[in-house]
Every structure is written in C-alpha cells, then in structure tokens.
Amino acid sequence: MILRPLRDSRDDAEAVIAVTAACSDDPPADWPPVRAVRHLSRARHFARTDPGGCWLALDASGQPVGAAVSSAREGTWGLPFLGVVPEARGSGVGTALLRRTLEYGRGCLRGIVVSPEHPAAVRAYRAAGFTLHPAMELSGTVDAARLAAVDGPVVEGGPKHRDLLDSVDRARRGGAHGPDHEELLRHYRLVVADDLAGSGYCYLGEDRVECLAATSRRIATRLLTAALLSFEPGTRVGVADLTAEQEWAVDVGLAAGLTVAPHGFVCLRGMRPPMPWVPSQGFL
Structure with missing residues (x-):
C-alpha cells in the first residue's frame, strides 16, 4: 500500500469520489451532476486548506483503495470523510488513514466525526477517545x-x-x-x-x-x-x-x-454535543 497526501487535482478528487462510491455501492455514473461537482470541489478544497490532513491510499497497481479528508479550524478538528473500498478492508488501510488524520489534529482541543453504524468504524473512533452519541x-x-x-x-x-x-x-x-x-x-x-x-x-x-x-x-x-x-x-x-x-x-x-x-453516531472528543446544532456531513 502507498499512502500519500491528497493533491489539489481533478485526478485525486476523482479518486476520493471512487472510494466514496465504493463504500456506499453508489456509482458516480448514477449521481446527479450537482452532486459530482460538489464532491470534486470539496475534495480539492480540503486538499488546499488542509494538505497535512488529507490522504489517499493506493494499492500496488496505483488504484485508490482508501481516502481520508480531515480539517483543523481554530482548535476544532473534523473528519468529514474516511473510507476504504470493501476489498481492502481488514488490511490496515483504514487504521493507517485514521492515524495520519489524528496526527494532523493532535494540537486541537476538540474533535468531531460523523460515523455510520459500521462496527469497525465505531470501534476505531471509540478507541481514539471519542464519545459515541447515537444519532437520528x-x-x-x-x-x-x-x-x-x-x-x-x-x-x-x-x-x-x-x-x-x-x-x-x-x-x-x-x-x-x-x-x-x-x-x-x-x-x-x-x-x-x-x-x-x-x-x-x-x-x-x-x-x-x-x-x-x-x-x-x-x-x-x-x-x-x-x-x-x-x-x-x-x-x-x-x-x-x-x-x-x-x-x-x-x-x-x-x-x-x-x-x-x-442514523449512525456523532462522535465527539473534548466537547459535549453542541445545541442547537445540525452538523454538516461534508464539513462538520
């Protein structure tokens, strides 16, 4: 596996989209055009603003098998996306990506993750010190x-x-x-x-x-x-x-x-659930 920073390029943004789609069984070809534009733009936005917090995992042939996008804003760290394609799960890709993003946010006092109900994801965030708040x-x-x-x-x-x-x-x-x-x-x-x-x-x-x-x-x-x-x-x-x-x-x-x-969990570290607040899945 090759782990490298996400670049501000269309190719890397499309790689993040490919991982996103593989994780949700939702092929980009079926996406409305506005959704594809938003995902491409968001990946490139975070690659520019948080180059140390965004990572791409590639297999030996150079195909994307995982991606992670994190941000640090005024002492609040967020993980808008972390995904591993099904065939690469259990191989340590997700652990490596999460470790890199957590290292990026190590100076932040607070942390936010919106997690699906996937057992491995829930275990990983709890092990990283996040409190799991069931969501609706x-x-x-x-x-x-x-x-x-x-x-x-x-x-x-x-x-x-x-x-x-x-x-x-x-x-x-x-x-x-x-x-x-x-x-x-x-x-x-x-x-x-x-x-x-x-x-x-x-x-x-x-x-x-x-x-x-x-x-x-x-x-x-x-x-x-x-x-x-x-x-x-x-x-x-x-x-x-x-x-x-x-x-x-x-x-x-x-x-x-x-x-x-x-509807999954809102995972928080160093903070209680804000109120009133509805987090953005893409920006937290």
Missing part, C-alpha cells in the same frame, strides 16, 4: 399545513454574513468553519436569522438541510421551519445526524410530518 435522521415529505408559521425574519445569506457565521460557529462548535463557508456558499443556499432572539444560519441543498447552527433554540427552530417550508412541494427531504440534544429539531420535523429513524 428525519426524512419524508413536508406537510406545510401542519407547521407553525415562522415566528420572525429569515433572510437570504451571503458573503456579507461571514462574521455572523464565524461567530455562531465559535459559540456552538468551539471554532469557526473559516474558509469552509466560502466553499459551502458555492454549492448551497444560505439563510440567516439575526435579531434580539439570537443569531443563526442554515445551509440548504435541493432536498436536505446541509447544516444548521444558532445561538438559541428559538432561532434554530425558526430557521429549520423556514428551511422545510422552502423545499418544493412533494420533495422527499432529510435532516440527518441529530443527537438527543436536538429535540427542538425532532419536534419541528415530526410536526412537519417527517419520520425519525436511527
């Missing part, structure tokens, strides 16, 4: 008639809100996303709320809430309600990675007619 996902078609009216202003966000975004991040996850917001703004719609009740933001994809953070539960509830109401009628939507602390989100989702089901 809301999914289904929004019944707008069942939702309460939005209780205050929610406006379209953009680069001018960068200070607000970083401030909310620091309050909730201990460190701002920093340059990640520039990448998120390229690919997702942003809505923000900022008044006497607090501040917050929410990024939206075509059919899911990508992430949400706020300084109060009232603002978080307002943002999530507005987000669910903004989807096209009949769209099957998702809000994932909700720990038990996010009951406010579960309440909004159930009121909207969504169903709730188990």
